[in-house]
Amino acid sequence: MEAYIYDAVRSPRGRGKNDGALHEITPIALVSQVLAALRDRTGIDTADVDDVILGCVTPVGEQGADIARVAVLNADYAETTAGVQINRFCASGLEAVNMAAAKVMSGEADFAIGGGVESMSRIPMASDGGAWATDPAVAYKTYFAPQGIGADLIATKFGFSRTDVDAYAIESQKRAKRAWDEGRFVRSVLPIRDVIGEVVLDHDEHMRPDADMQSLGALKPSFKAMGEDMPGFDAIALQRYPEVERIDHVHHAGNSSGIVDGAAGVLVGSKAMGEKYGLKPRARIRAMGSIGSEPMIMLTGPESIAHKLLKRAGMGKNDIDLWELNEAFASVVLRYMQALDLDHDRINVNGGAIAMGHPLGATGAMVLGTALDELERTGKGTALINLCVGAGMGTGTIIERL
Numbered sequence: 477m478e479a480y481i482y483d484a485v486r487s488p489r490g491r492g493k494n495d496g497a498l499h500e501i502t503p504i505a506l507v508s509q510v511l512a513a514l515r516d517r518t519g520i521d522t523a524d525v526d527d528v529i530l531g532c533v534t535p536v537g538e539q540g541a542d543i544a545r546v547a548v549l550n551a552d553y554a555e556t557t558a559g560v561q562i563n564r565f566c567a568s569g570l571e572a573v574n575m576a577a578a579k580v581m582s583g584e585a586d587f588a589i590g591g592g593v594e595s596m597s598r599i600p601m602a603s604d605g606g607a608w609a610t611d612p613a614v615a616y617k618t619y620f621a622p623q624g625i626g627a628d629l630i631a632t633k634f635g636f637s638r639t640d641v642d643a644y645a646i647e648s649q650k651r652a653k654r655a656w657d658e659g660r661f662v663r664s665v666l667p668i669r670d671v672i673g674e675v676v677l678d679h680d681e682h683m684r685p686d687a688d689m690q691s692l693g694a695l696k697p698s699f700k701a702m703g704e705d706m707p708g709f710d711a712i713a714l715q716r717y718p719e720v721e722r723i724d725h726v727h728h729a730g731n732s733s734g735i736v737d738g739a740a741g742v743l744v745g746s747k748a749m750g751e752k753y754g755l756k757p758r759a760r761i762r763a764m765g766s767i768g769s770e771p772m773i774m775l776t777g778p779e780s781i782a783h784k785l786l787k788r789a790g791m792g793k794n795d796i797d798l799w800e801l802n803e804a805f806a807s808v809v810l811r812y813m814q815a816l817d818l819d820h821d822r823i824n825v826n827g828g829a830i831a832m833g834h835p836l837g838a839t840g841a842m843v844l845g846t847a848l849d850e851l852e853r854t855g856k857g858t859a860l861i862n863l864c865v866g867a868g869m870g871t872g873t874i875i876e877r878l
Contacts, residue, residue, distance in 0.1 A: 479577035480757035481875065482750055483743045484845030485513045487668050489680045489833040492596035492735035497677040499597040499737070501668060503532075503539045504550055507593035507739040511551035513666045514589060514743050520753055522553035526585035528741075529575050531568025531592030532561050533836035536604045539595065547593075563837075564766065566804060567863040567871035568592050569740060570840025574764040574873055576744045586749040591741030592837035601735070601836065608867060619716045619772035621709040623866065624699035624732070626774040627805035628725045629713050633773075634811050638726040641806035642692040645731035645830045647820070648803060652827025653685035660826055660853060664845045682734040682833035697725035698732065716772040731806040736833030740841035759848055762858070762874040763789040769868040775808045777870025778862040779815040785860065785872050793817075796874070797856035800847045802839055802863040803828035812862070826850060839863065844873060851877040 487506060490498030498506065507530060515522055530544035545559030564571040573590030580588055607614045614620070631641060655661060656679060667678035703710035703725060710723050750757055763785040769777035778801055786792060799822055801812050813823060826846060829839060840863050847859035862872045 477581050477583055477746060479580040479744050479761045480747060480750060481742060481759040481761065481848065482745055482755050482757055483514055483518050484664055484848055485510050485517065485666050486664055486740035486842045486845055487738050488665055488677045489682055489736040489738045489835060490677050491681045492737055494597060496597045496737060497681055498668060500670065501676065503593050503595040503598065504543060504547055506595060506668065506737065507543065507547045508551040509668055510591065510666060510739045510741045511547055511553065511589065514741050515553070518743060518753065518755060520587065522557055524749060525553065525557045525587045525589060527576070527579060528557060528559040528589045529572040530559070530561055531563065531572045531837035531840065533563055533565055533568055533594060534599045534601060534603050535561055535563060537599055539599050543593065564869065564871060565866035566802060566834070566836055567766070567840050567865045567869065568837045569842065570844060570861060570863055570871050570873055571766065573742045573744065573841055573844055577761045577764060580744055580746050587743065587745040589741050589743055591739065591841040593739040594835040594837040595737045596735045596835060597737050619712050621712050621772060622699065622702060623774055623804070624727055625703055625709045625713055626772065627727050627807050628699055628703065628723050629717065629720065629773050630775060630811050631726045631807035632724045633717065633720055634814060636726070636807050636810050640810060641726050641731045642689055644806040644810055645692060646687060646689060648824065648827045648830040649683065649685050649687050651825060652680070652683055652831035655826035656680065660849065664849055680832040682736050683831050687730060692730040695728040695730050698728045700725035713772060727805050727807065731830060733804050733829035734833035736835050738835030738838045738842065740838045740845060742841050742844060757878050758852065759875045759877050762876050764873045766869055766871040769870060771868030774866065774868045775804060775864040776811065777868060778812050778864050778872065781870035781872040782816060782860060782862055785874050789874050796858050796860045798825065798847055798850055798859040799823040800843045800859060800861045802834065802843055803830040804834065804864050806830065808864050840871065844875070848875060
């Protein structure tokens, strides 16, 4: 059985700080509005939605306790709709969509929703701890270092300079501004409202379209101190990669993904269930999956899962019209383009997380929706969506527009 995408909705991304527009919106309220929009836009009876799967990378406090099931109830879905929270770090939102699709393909579900939520202004990243970083024996065994060290190691190992990563970041900002100016996100972005129904945010708030090489050049590297001073993560990285003489620290807030609040959802279903409601499927899922990669450098998994998915789908690189890779750090995308020999005009054509931000648990579902909208806007056929993942993984999905 095949899995079809019927709709995709996301919130705008709000700055992940106390003065961000979405800070006053609780995570449960944020994702409940997304779920309600999926129901209202498609006109489905939620009793036909078998499961809601939501990524959430920091599932503690008001984001804890299976936020998916509570959101189902809060959004006035049928009591029979189940809900589950999952965590595959930065790829959680795409993994949730893949799980929803797998349920449809197996016959376990007729309709399922995959998506995610992260309110980074209210629940700080890494609040949930975990043995990977906090247990010395585990950290030693896995050569643990923060992601920024891995991003700088990628830049050093594969030859990307500070100028290269800053130039990529500027282009991301330009593309995101053009996409917003031309209304490319209008079909998918849901204005978020407060408790009295007033719109609090209707656009991606994190963008800095006025950024230029001079302004980025004034920013100090974010990971230099933690790399070179105590606790000295550079030494750990060089132990794992002795062929690298020293790490050149090139990443900073301007060429790394922004900390933001956001939520997203994708409605996936069978052909028969779509026909029941007279819904035309927007795309079908051709292939999906995740893979592990070397955990110290951490962020090179996307190229491996891309090759795996292309082989699984019986496709070649040139069969893909659009590529989306989450902009966790500029060097991640630059290495991906280098490894797959991709032209920049085929990937992240509407900007990415450097410009618009990365609400950890929701981003994967957001970028899938972005790719789907762009396929429809341009009349192109296929897209491959990718994310790098903490602890060394990659997650991806190939979709085909219908």
